[in-house]
Amino acid sequence: MRILVFLVLMLTANTARADCVVLLHGLARTETSMRVLQEALEFHGYRVVNESYPSQDAPIGDLVTYVGRSAAQCGDERLHFVTHSLGGILVRAWLAQGHPPNLGRVVMLAPPNHGSEIVDTFVESALMRRALIWYNGPAVPELGTDGGSVPNTLPPHVDFELGVIAGDIPINPLGPIVIEGPNDGTVSVESTRIDGMRDHIVLNTTHTLIMLNPVVIAEVLEFLHNGAFDHGITLLAALRKLANPWPPSQYRQP
Secondary structure (H helix, E strand, O other): OHHHHHHHHHHHHHHHHOOEEEEEOOOOOOHHHHHHHHHHHHHOOOEEEEOOOOOOOOOHHHHOHHHHHHHHOOOOOOEEEEEEOHHHHHHHHHHOOOOOOOEEEEEEEOOOOOOOHHHHHHHOOHHHHHHHHHHHOOOHHHHOOOOOOHHHHOOOEOOOEEEEEEEOOOOOOOHHHHOOOOEOOOOEHHHHOOEOOOEEEEEOOOOOOHHHOHHHHHHHHHHHHHOOOOOOOOHHHHHHHHHOOOOHHHOOOO
16 A cells, blocks of 8 residues: 555656657658657657647738647646657747746757758749649748848847757758758758757758657757757767656756
8 A cells, every 4th residue: 555655646747847848840740750859759758739720821920829729738837848850940030029937948959040051942942832832831041041021030149048959960851952061961060059059959851751750859859858968979878868868856947
């Protein structure tokens, strides 16, 4: 009986201390793309909100409302965000309207914080622009690198705890051709940076599969837990982190 009571108390303590993490997928993806990350976060004691939003059906201004809908599900629990690509721009736009009092930390995976050169290449032609909008939706041409793009009309300095993970393996063959410097095939490493971020790390991964990389997932947990990345991490160390959750009492940070 005492053992049963002890287990119930431990489970209750874990639930009380676990923060809430909202996951936001990228363009033309669904919540399925973030499912592995969701399971890792839940294994480590976080409550996770992972929902699809119609990234191909509306401009960025309309998509921002979905951030608030997901965030509301966290109630007054400490609220973190982990985003992929376009999801990071949506969070920046949402937080530009004001911060909720329970805001915690934000981790962005491959965010086009200054736009994507790939988008620039495709929208140069009116025909390609129409085809791109037809295939991937009206948000695509809003993600270029020009001064009028959505990323470049948002506040240029973040005022929240942000960690950015960039990739440097381009699957897209156009990446090395049209993007200067290290890139993930869609976004340059330089474009992922933004003034005010707490930490930035470049890992050997692609834009499309960054959220499935075990080192990336371990670094997400590291930033949510400590507010900084582990810049000396190895694959073996990452796998060890993923397999061994921190004690429940350490989840909530001041």
